[in-house]
Amino acid sequence: MDMPRDMQADHQASETDAALLARYAAGDPAAARALTARLVPRAVGYAARLLGDGAEAEDVTQEAMLRLWRAAPGWRDGEAQVATWLYRVVTNLCTDRLRLRKRRPASALDDxxxxxxxxxxxxxxxxxxxxxxxxxxxxxxxxxxxxxxxxxxxxxxxxxxxxxxxxxxxxxxxxxxxxxxxxxxxxxxxxxxxxxxxxxxx
Amino acid sequence: MTMKTDRHQGLDDLFAEARATPRPPSQALMARVLADAMEVQPKGVSAIPLRRPMPRPGMWQRLAAVFGGAGALAGMGTAAAAGLLIGFVQPGDLSALGDAVLGTPLETVELIPSVDTLLDGN
The missing domain is CATH 1.10.10.10 (Winged helix-like DNA-binding domain superfamily/Winged helix DNA-binding domain)
Known part of the structure; x- marks a missing residue:
């Protein structure tokens, strides 16, 4: 099995997530690409583990990233780690989805x-x-x-x-x-x- | 006891396998996330919203301010138009009255004396 690697973000490795987010907020499109390459694979993997469903995990990740983009202009460095913040949002979104799923007839567990x-x-x-x-x-x-x-x-x-x-x-x-x-x-x-x-x- | 340790070892192996085989996100997801990023990205060089500059008052507003408001200016405009009309039409009675008051025939009337100084002031 191939091990997928994220080569794109390598040259950006020295820059912190918060610094990239600040550059994004200042209008730099390259920062958006770097953050996406760095955060999305981790977030979607985590969401998939929580939900047991790849498609739902992608939706949750997109929503969480959208919230990050919206939070970027008001982001204060040092207040929270970007990754920690994102994982918290993903966790909460997944909890909401699982709660909804429990109200409906369960079918995804054996999928x-x-x-x-x-x-x-x-x-x-x-x-x-x-x-x-x-x-x-x-x-x-x-x-x-x-x-x-x-x-x-x-x-x-x-x-x-x-x-x-x-x-x-x-x-x-x-x-x-x-x-x-x-x-x-x-x-x-x-x-x-x-x-x-x-x-x-x- | 050893059985239990073995079982945890098996679990740790599973975790290690899970870490070593991450599921790559689809290209479609990466594209969707980037499209969102571009859509909500603050435009321009600065993320700090600038205070909107106060609009510079127009010529009529400045002129009205000189005479004490738009109402006063409208009244003056009406008076000026009436004066202009009277000057053009030259009603006979009015000419006679003017001559009587001033003592000499009236040829020209300066309606707004030295208007240039008023405008230059602003």
Whole structure:
């Protein structure tokens, strides 16, 4: 599987998000491109983990970015990290969507993409895809707050204080949510260890 | 205990795989986000909204201010037009009255004495 890399933003790497946002607010179109290349892949990946749905994740990301663009002229440097702010908006938008989804008949939980099993040459790839599907299904089964905390900690790579800022809770609450989420995920995935290809490893 | 550690290890492996295989956003999404950015981007060199300059008063407003408002100016305009009309028509009775008052025949009347100084002042 190819690992997608974001080469466009490399030359802008030294500039902070806040500096780029200030240049955007001053009318620089290049800053908009750089911020989009830097923030959108992360935001959409995070939203997809929370929602378990790629199309909805894209809508949420577009909305969150639009709010960022609108906030740009009044942005005060040092008040908040741009990434933290964006993750918070994405988190809240996802929570709203999940709440709406619960009111309607649920159908999305089992919508994970099917893996065709006719192709015997791609067993490793299939197992990998299957593992990711299993992980997503397990994440989907978690309560919202636990899912947010564990995804931010273990997939997005945030520190606990950063997660506390995103979720607007204390660091201890983050630790508690993450620990409970990991226990729940372990239990959810325990029954699938054999089919996920872990037999060969021990 | 070891079983539990193994299970967490499996979970950590899954997280590592998830981190290593990010889902790239579609080009369509990138285009949509950029289009939004361009649409709401503040135009011009400065993001700080400038105070709108007060509009410079026009000639009539300045003239009216000199004479104490537009009403006074309208009254003066009417008087001037009437004076002009009288000057052109030269009613016989009025000429006689003018001659009687001034003692000499009246040829010209200066309606607004030295109007240039009034305009130069502003």
């Amino acid at each position: 994970a993409p099917e893996v065709a099993d006719g192709d015997r040459g791609a067993v490793a790839g299939m197992i990998e895809a299957d593992r990711m599907t299993a992980l997503q299904a397990a994440l989907d089964a978690l309560p919202d707050r636990q899912r947010q905390a564990v995804v931010l900690r273990h997939i997005e790579g945030f520190t606990n204080p950063e997660i506390a800022a995103v979720m607007d809770i204390g660091v201890e609450a983050v630790e508690s949510l993450t620990a409970r989420a990991k226990r729940a995920l372990t239990a959810l995935l325990a029954g699938r260890r054999e089919e996920l290809g872990y037999d060969d490893e021990n």
